[in-house]
Amino acid sequence: MTLIVPVLTLLAIGVVALVTTLSEPSVEEITAIGYVDEVGIFDDHTTLGSIELVPFASREDANKALSRNEVAEFIIIPANYTSSGTIQRYTLEKELGTPPTTAAMIKIFLTVNLLKALVPPDIVTLIVSPLNLKVTRITEAGEVALEQSNLANLIIPGVFSLLLGLALMSGATSLISGSGEEKESSLIEVLFSSVSVRQLLISKVLALGTAGLLQVLVWLISAPLLLGLASSSFGGFMSKIQIPVNFLVLGIIYFILGYLLFAVLSIGIGAISSSAREGGQLSLFYTLMSFAPLWFMSLLMFFPDSSIWVVLTIFPVTAPVQTMLRLGVSDIPLWQIMTSIGVLGLSIIGGLFLSIKIFRMNMLMVGKRPGFAEIIHSLKNA
Amino acid sequence: MKTVAVHHLVKFYAGKTAVKDLTFSVDPGEILGLIGPNGAGKSSTIKIILDFMKPDSGEVEIFGHQMNEACKNIIGYLPEERGLYKKLTAIDLILYLASLKGMDRVTAEKRAHELLRQTGMLENKKMKNKDMSKGMGQIIQFIVTIIHDPELIIMDEPFTGLDPVNTEIIKNMIGNLRDEGKAIILSTHQMNKVEELCDRVLMINKGQAVLYGDLKKTRASFTKNSVQVAIDGELGDLPGVIDKKVNKDSVELVLAPDTTPQIILDRLRERGITINRFEITTPSLNDIFLNIAGANHE
Numbered sequence: 001m002t003l004i005v006p007v008l009t010l011l012a013i014g015v016v017a018l019v020t021t022l023s024e025p026s027v028e029e030i031t032a033i034g035y036v037d038e039v040g041i042f043d044d045h046t047t048l049g050s051i052e053l054v055p056f057a058s059r060e061d062a063n064k065a066l067s068r069n070e071v072a073e074f075i076i077i078p079a080n081y082t083s084s085g086t087i088q089r090y091t092l093e094k095e096l097g098t099p100p101t102t103a104a105m106i107k108i109f110l111t112v113n114l115l116k117a118l119v120p121p122d123i124v125t126l127i128v129s130p131l132n133l134k135v136t137r138i139t140e141a142g143e144v145a146l147e148q149s150n151l152a153n154l155i156i157p158g159v160f161s162l163l164l165g166l167a168l169m170s171g172a173t174s175l176i177s178g179s180g181e182e183k184e185s186s187l188i189e190v191l192f193s194s195v196s197v198r199q200l201l202i203s204k205v206l207a208l209g210t211a212g213l214l215q216v217l218v219w220l221i222s223a224p225l226l227l228g229l230a231s232s233s234f235g236g237f238m239s240k241i242q243i244p245v246n247f248l249v250l251g252i253i254y255f256i257l258g259y260l261l262f263a264v265l266s267i268g269i270g271a272i273s274s275s276a277r278e279g280g281q282l283s284l285f286y287t288l289m290s291f292a293p294l295w296f297m298s299l300l301m302f303f304p305d306s307s308i309w310v311v312l313t314i315f316p317v318t319a320p321v322q323t324m325l326r327l328g329v330s331d332i333p334l335w336q337i338m339t340s341i342g343v344l345g346l347s348i349i350g351g352l353f354l355s356i357k358i359f360r361m362n363m364l365m366v367g368k369r370p371g372f373a374e375i376i377h378s379l380k381n382a
Numbered sequence: 383m384k385t386v387a388v389h390h391l392v393k394f395y396a397g398k399t400a401v402k403d404l405t406f407s408v409d410p411g412e413i414l415g416l417i418g419p420n421g422a423g424k425s426s427t428i429k430i431i432l433d434f435m436k437p438d439s440g441e442v443e444i445f446g447h448q449m450n451e452a453c454k455n456i457i458g459y460l461p462e463e464r465g466l467y468k469k470l471t472a473i474d475l476i477l478y479l480a481s482l483k484g485m486d487r488v489t490a491e492k493r494a495h496e497l498l499r500q501t502g503m504l505e506n507k508k509m510k511n512k513d514m515s516k517g518m519g520q521i522i523q524f525i526v527t528i529i530h531d532p533e534l535i536i537m538d539e540p541f542t543g544l545d546p547v548n549t550e551i552i553k554n555m556i557g558n559l560r561d562e563g564k565a566i567i568l569s570t571h572q573m574n575k576v577e578e579l580c581d582r583v584l585m586i587n588k589g590q591a592v593l594y595g596d597l598k599k600t601r602a603s604f605t606k607n608s609v610q611v612a613i614d615g616e617l618g619d620l621p622g623v624i625d626k627k628v629n630k631d632s633v634e635l636v637l638a639p640d641t642t643p644q645i646i647l648d649r650l651r652e653r654g655i656t657i658n659r660f661e662i663t664t665p666s667l668n669d670i671f672l673n674i675a676g677a678n679h680e
Binding site for chain 2: 191
């Protein structure tokens, strides 16, 4: 997984570069839309991008042209349009609604022709042009912020969060699978005749944490190179992406803590599972939960200040992915980050303590899952 | 000082008594055979000795001390089921588990090669465990058990999956370990192996010790007043014989209380009967086991 991600990314960039280099630019297809102007003023601006508006004298003529495929569709601008505001559109296609591009072009056509007699052409152009909003982020002191907002900055947190979720899931699965193999094969008995339960489990947790650290380091080292390569393939879009230092630092912290938490959870699941397969199934509960922030990513973008994100930032299982996503959308108050890290840390320590107890009691139970009462008993007596 | 001393061990599982007031010991340079029917409490006893679980009462002492982390380095354990990492090679597994016992790599490599050579597994040292037969895996498991030269060795069914040649090799190695002064607990259902190897025997049934002591004396205590004879011709009626049991190639003569085997031997000679075999009947451990376990089952 560590090397697969950068290698696959490199491959994807290469494929895009290859396709764009080898492909001939496609000839833009012009869509003809017929129109019947019963008002008598709509005769200007008939070519709009890939759409050409073709006038017809009557509805019958437009219908004939439609049936001969000379036009894709036609509109009727009725004589009372300026009072009713309604345009009738005729098409052979079955649609849920008018395609946004078509609607936009028709709107521009109507607007230009309605205003041409009342305002200068350059003002008409300004009215129909898309909104050009230049945004500058400033600090509370009124100075220009170092990190400026743009959609591109959501890409890194989004990708990072997805990779984090996948890495946590694969690490947890690997740990449970290994524990299951040891339990099913009596290897666990050989191990426990050599080391204590505490030594074995802590070393598993640390090993997984180290693997997580190595993984994130490989990704961090390869990221600038990949972004540079990608920017040439994707037309400079990627060059807008900034990776702030605080994101890097927090990313590493949450990656490690996430790995440690999932290791601890996996040990506990491994202890109560009757087999590796069952352990894998039980682990889905928290591995899928870790992905939950990604499901609500679009909501986060539109409602970044909702208190539900605060809860998910502090709840240990969702904290790593949620925090990384929030960093791409808005600033997170320091107290939330400190609380989140603190709760994660305490969860890891507490979870390890409980997992060791449960593991010690149930490690030799193969083929039988302990009931809830047995788990409570083992917590009290192990 | 005793290597292992178990005092009044008690263990309950979900309301059931797995081990009931068990007391025994194992000395250096001795092999204790641990036998009993399935579910008797043998595995539970072994797990408590190894500190896999705590007893509900009683205590276990290893060299006079309570079991602790330091004791683990002088204990070798061979579980009943094969426990090997499938993707590791034999030599890698041995060296890894040796390192867990505190052995340095150089010493472990040297000893591993010697043990692999003794067991005829040297050429397979690079074979992955998943590619090994059951017997080969068992040998590797045995090597792992003794690689660190432990003082206490606990083996649960060490001969499983072994062909006669390898069985003999492992048996000889166990004997050598005993001669070197190791204390060995051997748990097995193969009574013939217990008779061949063990010095003392502990039989557990329903969590309790039903037999404990020197193997020869134990067998002798179950000796009936009977002899096994194989002769040419017919035996006929023989005074002093109260019952005859015909076996495959001999006859067991059950003697009257006032008749000794010597008297029967004299009477057979007086009749001029050719005697091919004459042996005082000593019950096998298997017979004793069946006798006790069967009686308790009823």
